[in-house]
Amino acid sequence: MSTPFSVSSRSALFTQLSDSLFDVLIIGGGITGAGILLDATARGMRAALVEMQDFAAGTSNRSSKLVHGGLRYLKQLEVGLVAEVGRERAIVYENGPHITTPIWMLLPILADGTYGWWTTSFGIFLYDRLAGVRRHERRKMLRRKEALAKEPLLRPDVLGAGYYVEYRTDDARLTLEILKAAVERGGIAVNYARAERLLYEHGRVVGATVCDGLTGRRHEVRARKVVNAAGPWVDELREWDGSKSGKTLHHTKGVHIVVDGSRFPLQNAVYFDVPDGRMVFAMPRAGKTYVGTTDTDYDGDLARPRMTVEDVDYLVRCVNFMFPSVHLTSGDVESGWAGVRPLIHEAGKSPSEISRRDEVFVSPSGLISIAGGKLTGYRKMADKVVSLVARELAKAGVGPFPDCSTAHIPYSGGDVGGSARFPGFVARMADEGARLGLDWDAALQVAQTYGSNTDKVFAVLADAGGQAESYGLPRDLYARLVYGLEAEMVVKPSDFFVRRTGMMYFDMDGVRRYRDGVLACMADWLGWDAAVYAEMEAELAQSLEDATVPLGAGDRPRPANSSPHAG
Template structure:
């Protein structure tokens, strides 16, 4: 199947010309996981996403595939065990977008975690998550803790816990899962909104009215089973279906800020108590010469399409940083970029946003609509398994058609064929040599291999083909290759898709975006044959995102 943004209309027409086994509404990590699981089992599957893939919650997380140590304190033992084990599967199947990150948990007098309880908690965590031997926790004394991070507040410090989490690029993880599903014949299209549900004479849901948000064209797409995996918008679809009864979503907002590493020179990821006494904990994680810090956790009642950092959110995190790292003296001017995301949690009466469970739940409506809500990035594969099990069982009962059980624990995501997590360093070394032969510098080749994994071979092919292209007068060949690859192989339809979700540069290298935005837009406009109005619209969209990444909402 194609996954080119230049062939979106063709894919939509193909979907509209048949009855699918399964249609998924929502192109975040949950929808991508369901599409992959269904395709591996042999279901004829389609997927529509009203924004870009991963544009909602799935590109706005703390970017950790983690087991949720804090959930032990809430006695969410089953959740910790499941997502803890899933971490290793995600890492093994996509080592190019996931990597171990040693995390320091400083222990203070009167803090959330005591020394004994931390030692026991981390040991239980290791056991429940089936942590590999060389990644099991160690306990540190005060001096050892300060050696790991000399910037830490010294007053009241008793020691620390040292354990492994897994850092990921959440948007690229979603894209790679979607690409793998598409390679297995899933038809997936972004910027296509399910504006209405279609029903038969018995009131059973049979399809959707889909509207292409880029062209305005409408399509009727039919399927035997419809899954609502729309994240913060699942209740909107349940309302259309007249099935929003009982449990409902409680949206909470989390924001992260990005600081330059020279201004906040920490080398060690830290998970720390806020010093204001509110009982919350914050991550500070070095990445690509920057440090990102988050997250907040507040109830959110506005439109989830574009959550923003407020001055209050920003100042809360700056106060938390300065409280735990008193020598850095950060101010609002040190924030280079930010992002905000909405968590679609399932409401629990009387609980604060931080206390609400991160467990997922499936709702089955009288019309046959299947809704999946809640959950965590780490658990996306198991969430998908539960949904596709239900779809398979229903199709067996209704049609006598049997599908095999879930097998995605052994399926490498697109780009993940690098010899496994242990073999990735050797793979990088080999492919860098190929990149040098193609005319790249060592740094250019290494960055491409690390980001694209085994798909780097396709980028090298583009580089060989485009070496003499006139566009290289304005764009370096490595950037040109990523733009073409993003359009043709990752359905990047706009400059914002490229700069935010395909590269992450708008978050972690915003100066680079400012440097290359004009030639990238000019190339995309020519390559995709945009009208002048389209080019203006997409340019304005990118400029707005650049402004909002730095400036708080009013």
């Protein structure tokens, strides 16, 4: 099942990159770059994307994993932003119901909290109307007994709670499915392809030198327009271009921690006040509960932000503030992740106060850079950039190209007839998986994860599912791995464990149990020699270390109201 998004296609893709003239070259394979690639290919542009790490390896895999309307932005009077992203989340849900799930969320009301009863009621009412929330998902207001019945772990002195719908997602798979949809339309996307310098002719940017991170070979990629969608590295590319002036990025770090559901048995998603004035999410998922996020200034390694003792202690205190009966300790934390937010700097504002709006910069050389923004608003950001590219190309006599149409394009795996038909589709596919010998629950999880691509995952079982036992892997995990190699450009073991399955965050025991089998299977598929095997084994060990809670968390108590995360 070799596809244009197969790891075995990389050599041919680099040849295409070297031999073609593209209408647009996109540098950066996070959610923003993915959205731009899909929009450009949907309009008929010849488009390519290069990513120096794995797809979504940066910010787009380290969010709160919510496609949400940004209720807290009402507090900052960002009414337009709330309205825009609220409408966009409905589009994301319809285009990819397999990676977006509506969930009811509690907003507890405290006597000294951010919002009182009437403020909360009006705020969520306004939020629902601005976001265009469907009638059956509009907010409800719960009195104290009702709120505690919904979530018994809440602190007993809550006055009540708002109850409203948000949308949970898998941020890495959302990015991946958008990229796959673009590739299915003729786009080119390659991971571990680092842009090393920009190419110029007569003072205009005309492409980039790209290095294949696996072979070390360099390729000159030519394009009429170059888009810098490098997330936290946007300013680095602007420096290459000599155009870093005016507004610049402000990096902040956000950390999430994961606790087993048996230790923190949260029944509902909760968005709650903490003593320093911030608000934090606690979310049940896959038998775990994850909590985040922090918001602190960051000037460290952009490729490898880490949780610190202070980060973990802070979030543990946040849990114990709202859920005092849990008595959480840092020792209960199984895993976590840290991400860097590339925000537009605003002088005098704390990290939590900086707007999440996006900004587009066009340099004298013609380099187009986009920074800031939110996961939920990726499609509007892409529309803004690609429409600009289309206008610029028209000036050069290339085109014309139509307007944005991505509101109506399902993601890869999203062709299931819309969100209303998705539950029935999943049930049918789970039955099919059971007929192939999978445990019904495992088949259900595959169907929920891969949507209309589930039949391709099941085809692996039909063709070679018996090989799973030779690697000591469950049949469903083996099928997902082979599909990842053939259709999702899995290059390294962390690509699979972190961004294709999420196991690194939500099933660390499974990673440790099956890592040898996954390494052995990948070695056979990709023809690794002993040196490459050792390199990949070390790479996976590094990913495990990054997701592990730092030693010493909880050993340095601070005054109850002391926090490095105030905002």
